[in-house]
Amino acid sequence: MRRTRAEVxxxxxxxxxxxxxxxxxxxxxxxxxxxxxxxxxxxxLELEPALCQQLEAGHSLVIRGDKDEQAVLCSKDKTYDLRTADTSNMLLFIPDCKTPDQLKMEETHCNITHTEIFGFSNNYWELRRCRPKLKKLKKLLMENTYEGPDSQKEKDSNHSKYTTEDLLDQIQASEEEIMAQLQVLNACEIEGYWRILDFDYEMKLLNHVTQLVDSESWSFDKVPLNTCLQELGPLEPEEMIAHCLKCYGKKYVEEGEVYFALSADKICRAAAQMLLQNAVKFNLAEFQEVWQQSVPEGMITRLDQLKGLALVDRHSRPEIIFLLKVDDLPEDNQERFNSLFSLREKWTEEDIAPYIQDLCGEKQTIGALLTKYSRSSIQNGVKVYNSRRPIS
Incomplete structure (x- = not known):
């Protein structure tokens, strides 16, 4: 029954x-x-203005996650946690309902508009910006690393491979974040599939390049791409040589010629990983000696090149070093700190920083993370951090 003006x-x-x-x-x-x-x-779905503008411009928002994962919503370049929020006020769905501002703009006489409620809800989805969940990306690509065109694995079609679309379907991150992480992982696209080079094969390529630089007496700051491809092409695919140069150097053009400035830090870091990957623990003094001998002449090894890759135990006698890759640690904040504090009871900020830097969100600092997940104390005049909770 509809109301009359008199009833109103x-x-x-x-x-x-x-x-x-x-x-x-x-x-x-x-x-x-x-x-x-x-x-x-x-x-x-409650959206911030920037996301609304993207939708209105014709862009898409994608919900990603497997059945056992907390759903996230992704724009082209950002990732958001997707959570249900309850409200005590009933939310009504009213098609073509005009707001007071819209009504003010219309010249209408005193009248009654009968509006039908199409539906209602007591909750809605809210978004919170979160770090992209990229740990799974490396896990998938490490299932089938690339060992070179002649390896037996390449002849076997049973090994898993992933295209860009496959990764977008399975990784809880935006497309831009996934592509950026592929660069961080030094992944390359081979025959339409994203692959990570097997570390031994990567070292083989790098050795070819550094030996050529040495034999030609080139500067590591000026390695010509075309000459490298011509000289090393008979040994390995040209795209792999170019990929190796890209991973370990910075590309630039001079007088129409493409060159790469190879990074001494990256090469020294790779050499250290090669030495440490097969050793549980390494005498620090012996390691430093062998490490320096294993890098090309003219390059100087330094322990600060190993941040996030290896950890030094100064309290051991003799002092030791061992492989501890930040990539292998849990992605969740609390689990990351639990893992680190189970490995070592007390940490200096200098030691722990490389292993929690990637946990920092927008406008968040390492100090803020340490305050939230650890307690500080002074030990022998040095500030150290230990867990806020018992570690089993």
């Missing part, structure tokens, strides 16, 4: 409201026949 005026009088102070249009709401059933067919 009577209601205003009972409520002691002055009709002259209100907009002339009166909305009379009523539930449609399918309102209750339709309520479960819709989800409300």
């Amino acid at each position: 005026d009577a209601t205003l009088q009972i409520a002691k409201l002055n009709a002259a102070e209100l907009l002339p249009v009166v909305h009379c709401l009523g539930f449609g026949p399918g309102a209750g059933a339709a309520a479960g067919d819709f989800c409300l």
Whole structure:
């Protein structure tokens, strides 16, 4: 049954409201026949203005996650946690409902608009910016590392391979974040599939390059791409040589010729990983001697090149060093700290920083993370951090 103008005026009088102070249009709401059933067919999503603008511009937002994962929503370049928020106020779905601002712009006489409620909800989805969940990306690509075109694995079609679309389907991150992480992992696209080079094969390529630099007496700051491809092409695919140069150097053009400036830090770091990967623990003094001997002449090894790759135990006698890669640590903040404190009870900020730097969100500092997940104390005049909770 629809309300009449007289009934509306009577209601205003009972409520002691002055009709002259209100907009002339009166909305009379009523539930449609399918309102209750339709309520479960819709989800409300609260978006920040930037995401609204992307949708209005025709871009897509994608929900990603397997059945055992907490869903995330991804734009082209950001990732958001997707969580349900309850509200004590019932939210109504009213098609073509006009807001007070829209009504003010219309010249309407005093009238009644009967509006049908299409559905309702007591909750909505809210978004919170989060770090992309990229640990799975490396895990998938490490299932089938690339060992070269002649390896037996390449002849066996049973090994898993992933295209860009496959990764977008399985990784809880935006496309830009995934592509950026592929660069960090030094992944390359081979025949349409993203692959990580097997470390031994990567070292083989790097040795070819450094030996050529040595034999030609080139500067490591000026390695010509074309000559490298010509000289090393008979040994390995040209795209692999170019990829190796890209991983360990910075590309630039001079007088129309493409050159790479090879990074001494990256080469020294790779040499250290090669030495440490097969040793549980290494005498630090012996390691430093062997490490320096294993890098090309003219390069100087330094322990600060190994941040996030290896850890030095100064309290051991003799002092030791061992492989500890930040990539192998848990992705969750609390689990990361639990793992680190189970490995070592007390950490200096200098030692722990490389292993938690990637946990910092927007505008978050290492100091803030340490304050939240650890306790500080002074030991022999040095500030150290230990766990806030017992570690089993």
